[in-house]
Amino acid sequence: MGDKISRRKFLGRATCVAGGIGAVSAVYPAVASLAPDKAALAQSIAKFDISGLKELKLATIPYKGKPLFIMKFPAGFTPKKWGGKAEESINYKIFKPLLAKQKNVVAIIGVCTHLGCIPIWEKNGGKNGIPVYYCPCHGGVYTPWGDNIAGPPPIPLHIPKQKLVGNTLIVG
Ligand code: FES
Numbered sequence: 001m002g003d004k005i006s007r008r009k010f011l012g013r014a015t016c017v018a019g020g021i022g023a024v025s026a027v028y029p030a031v032a033s034l035a036p037d038k039a040a041l042a043q044s045i046a047k048f049d050i051s052g053l054k055e056l057k058l059a060t061i062p063y064k065g066k067p068l069f070i071m072k073f074p075a076g077f078t079p080k081k082w083g084g085k086a087e088e089s090i091n092y093k094i095f096k097p098l099l100a101k102q103k104n105v106v107a108i109i110g111v112c113t114h115l116g117c118i119p120i121w122e123k124n125g126g127k128n129g130i131p132v133y134y135c136p137c138h139g140g141v142y143t144p145w146g147d148n149i150a151g152p153p154p155i156p157l158h159i160p161k162q163k164l165v166g167n168t169l170i171v172g
Contacts, residue, residue, distance in 0.1 A: 044064060044172050045170060045171065045172035046061055046062070046063040046068055046107075046170075046171040046172060047168050047169070047170055047171075048061055048068075048070055048107075048168065048169045048171070049167055049168055049169075050070070050072065050102075050103065050105045050164070050167050050168070050169050051167045053070070053071075053072040053105060054072065055072050055073065055074050055104075056071065056072070056073070056074065056123055056131060057071075057072075057123075058070070058071055058121040059071075060110060063109070063160070063171055063172070064172075066109055066110065066111050067109075067110035067111070067118055068107050068108075068109060068110065068160075068171060069107065069108045069109070069110040069121070069133075070105065070106075070107045070169065071105065071106060071107075071108070071121075071144065072103075072104055072105045073099060073104045073105075073106070073144070074104070075104060077099065077104065077144075089143075089145075089147040089156070090147060090155075090156050091143070091145045091146045091147045091156040091157070091159055092143075092145050092147065094145075094159045095145035095146070095159065098159070098162065101163075101164065102162070102163070102164040102169065103164060105164065105169055106145065106159070106162075107159070107160060107162050107169060107171050108145070108146045108157045108158070108159050108160075109157055109158040109159075109160055110133075110157070111157070111158075112135040112137065112140050112153055112157075113140075113148065113153045113154060113155045113156065113157060113158075114135065114137070114138060114140050114151070114152045114153040114154065115137060115138070117135050117136065117137035117138075118135075119133035119134060119135040119136075119140065119142060119157070120133065120134050120135075120136060121133055122134045131144050132144070132149075133146070133157065135151065135153065138151060138152050139151040139152070140152055140153040142156065142157055145159075146158070146159060160172065
């Protein structure tokens with residue numbers, strides 16, 4: 001009798017262990033596939049040498065599958081020509097300290113916040129020759145620091161986390 005019970009217990013435990021191994025084998029590949037691979041992780045940070053940038057000339061690099069606009073602004077660049085409203089704007093509050101910290105270079109995600117088109121940098125395209133980003137899809141207009149000022153875009157262009165280390169702008 002005692003033999004029968006211990007054999008039953010043994011078989012029960014063996015079944016549990018086998019089932020557990022089977023479950024782990026089935027779940028592990030699915031969980032492993034959710035982890036970001038090295039290529040994806042590498043793309044989550046963009047690095048750009050700013051030493052060759054020319055003032056108000058747009059450089060574009062890929063970042064997380066989107067265009068990243070990188071711009072060097074002239075020293076003393078101010079938004080006065082926008083009637084001072086920029087001082088209260090969402091993006092300008094982020095943009096202004098970045099200018100000071102990053103040798104007048106700031107990166108902005110180049111994807112229109114209306115329906116996702118890529119805006120065009122128009123160095124002399126705004127009123128009175130003021131530079132703007134212009135979205136050709138539905139006529140959205142953004143300031144050089146990405147605030148939406150005309151057309152259908154509902155919110156500013158996104159300014160990602162960034163810092164300057166030496167002459168390398170690191171975004172992400
Ligand atoms: S997608 Fe840019 S204005 Fe519509």
